Amino acid sequence: MKVFVTGGAGYIGSHTVLELLKAGHDVVVVDNLCNSSEESLKRVTRLAGRDIVFYNADIRDEKKLEEIVSKEAPFDATIHFAALKAVGESVSIPLKYYENNVGGTFTLLKVLAAHNCKNIVFSSSATVYGQPQSVPIREDFPTPGCTNPYGWTKLMMEQVFRDVQKADGEWNTILLRYFNPIGAHESGEIGEDPAGIPNNLLPYVAQVAIGRLKELSVFGDDYPTVDGTGVRDYIHVVDLALGHLRAIEKLVEKPGFKIYNLGTGNGYSVLQIIKAFEEASSRKVPYAIKPRREGDIAECWADPALAANELGWKAERGIKEMCRDLWNWQSKNPYGFGKPPAGE
Ligand code: NAD
Ligand code: UFG
Numbered sequence: 001m002k003v004f005v006t007g008g009a010g011y012i013g014s015h016t017v018l019e020l021l022k023a024g025h026d027v028v029v030v031d032n033l034c035n036s037s038e039e040s041l042k043r044v045t046r047l048a049g050r051d052i053v054f055y056n057a058d059i060r061d062e063k064k065l066e067e068i069v070s071k072e073a074p075f076d077a078t079i080h081f082a083a084l085k086a087v088g089e090s091v092s093i094p095l096k097y098y099e100n101n102v103g104g105t106f107t108l109l110k111v112l113a114a115h116n117c118k119n120i121v122f123s124s125s126a127t128v129y130g131q132p133q134s135v136p137i138r139e140d141f142p143t144p145g146c147t148n149p150y151g152w153t154k155l156m157m158e159q160v161f162r163d164v165q166k167a168d169g170e171w172n173t174i175l176l177r178y179f180n181p182i183g184a185h186e187s188g189e190i191g192e193d194p195a196g197i198p199n200n201l202l203p204y205v206a207q208v209a210i211g212r213l214k215e216l217s218v219f220g221d222d223y224p225t226v227d228g229t230g231v232r233d234y235i236h237v238v239d240l241a242l243g244h245l246r247a248i249e250k251l252v253e254k255p256g257f258k259i260y261n262l263g264t265g266n267g268y269s270v271l272q273i274i275k276a277f278e279e280a281s282s283r284k285v286p287y288a289i290k291p292r293r294e295g296d297i298a299e300c301w302a303d304p305a306l307a308a309n310e311l312g313w314k315a316e317r318g319i320k321e322m323c324r325d326l327w328n329w330q331s332k333n334p335y336g337f338g339k340p341p342a343g344e
Contacts, residue, residue, distance in 0.1 A: 002072075007081030009040050011036075014040040014041065015184075028055070043189045047187055065108065076119060077251050079248070080123065083153070084101060089150075091148050113168070120171070125151070125154050139259045172254050174247045181235055182202040192237075193338070202234070205274065223299070227272070230269065231268065231298065236316075261306065
C-alpha cells in the first residue's frame with residue numbers, strides 16, 4: 001500500500017513508519033518537525049534499508065499540503081499522528097492546541113477529500129474516557145469530557161471524523177485510542193525524545209536513571225489502587241505501531257467508522273514501574289512521594305478484546321521488554337537525537 005503519514009517523524013510515527021517499511025508499504029511523511037527531528041526518519045530508513053518520501057511542512061498550510069497531495073496521491077491510507085500533545089502546555093496555550101490539532105485536521109481532511117483519499121486512521125487517546133466508570137475500559141464507555149484542552153482537541157477531532165464519515169459514506173475511518181505508549185525500538189536507534197523536562201512517567205524515570213534528573217516525584221500514594229499510586233495500561237510502542245498496520249489492512253474491508261482501544265489490558269502502578277525499570281537498568285531510581293497531580297485519575301486500563309477480534313491485533317510485549325528497550329534507547333542516546341542542552 002501507499003501510506004500517507006502525518007507527524008511521522010515523532011515518537012509513535014517513526015516507529016510506525018519503520019514497521020510500514022518493513023512490511024513492504026511505501027510511505028510519504030509530512031511533518032513540520034515542531035516536536036521532532038529529521039534524524040529519527042534517517043535512522044528509520046537505515047534500519048529498514050528502504051527510503052521514504054519526506055516533506056517538511058505544516059498540515060495547516062493548505063496550499064503546501066495541496067501541492068504535496070497532488071503530487072503523491074492516490075494513497076491507500078492516511079495515518080494522522082500530527083498533533084501537539086503536552087497536557088500542561090495545552091492548559092496555558094489552549095488556542096495553539098485547538099488551532100494546530102483541530103484546525104490541522106480540518107485542512108488535512110479537506111485536501112484528502114478533494115483527492116478522493118478517504119481511508120484514514122487517527123491517533124486518539126484513552127484521555128477521551130475521562131474518569132472511567134470502571135476498568136477495564138471498553139470502546140462503548142461514555143466520553144463525558146476532558147480535564148484539559150489537549151484532551152478536548154482529541155474529543156473534538158473524534159466528533160469531526162464521525163460527522164464527516166456520516167455525511168460521506170465513502171470515508172473509512174478508524175479511531176485508535178491509545179493507552180500509555182512507552183519503550184523504544186529494540187535496536188535502541190529510535191525512541192521518545194521529549195523536549196525539556198518530561199511530563200510523562202517513563203521518560204522521567206529514564207532520565208533519573210541516566211543521571212540527567214535527580215529524583216522522581218510520585219504524584220500521590222493515597223489512590224484506591226494496589227499500592228496507592230496511579231495505575232495505567234503501558235503499551236510497548238512497537239506493539240502500538242503494529243496496531244496501525246492491522247488498522248490500515250482493516251480499511252481495505254471498507255469498515256465505515258470504527259473505534260478501537262490499543263492497550264494491553266494490564267495495569268501497573270507507579271511503584272511497580274519504578275521497580276521494573278530498576279531491574280531492567282540495574283540503576284536506582286530515587287523518588288519522593290508528592291501530592292496528587294491535578295486532573296489525574298486513579299486507574300485506567302483497556303479492554304483490548306475488540307481490537308483482538310476485529311483487527312487480529314494483540315500486544316505481545318510485556319513490561320520487562322518495555323523497560324529494557326527504553327533503557328537501551330536512553331543509555332545509547334542520553335540526549336535523544338540531539339546534543340546535551342546548555343548547562344548539562
Ligand atoms: P510526537 O510529538 O512525538 O509526534 C507528533 C509529530 O507531529 C511531531 O513529529 C510533530 O513535529 C508533528 N506535528 C505536530 N503538529 C504538526 C503540524 N501542524 N504539521 C505537521 N506536523 C506536525 O507525539 P507522539 O507521542 O508520537 O504522538 C503521536 C500522536 O499520538 C499524537 O496525535 C498524540 O496526540 C497521540 N497520542 C499520543 C500519546 C502518547 O502518550 N505519546 C497517547 C495518546 C495519543
Ligand atoms: N506520574 C508520576 N510522576 C511523574 C509523572 C507521572 O507519579 O513525574 C504518574 C501519574 O500521576 C500517573 C502515571 O504516573 O499516575 C502516568 O502518568 P503519565 O503522565 O505518564 O501518563 P497519563 O496517564 O497521565 O497520560 C498519558 C498522556 C495523555 C494520554 C494518556 C492516555 O500524557 O496525553 O496517557 O493515553 F491521554
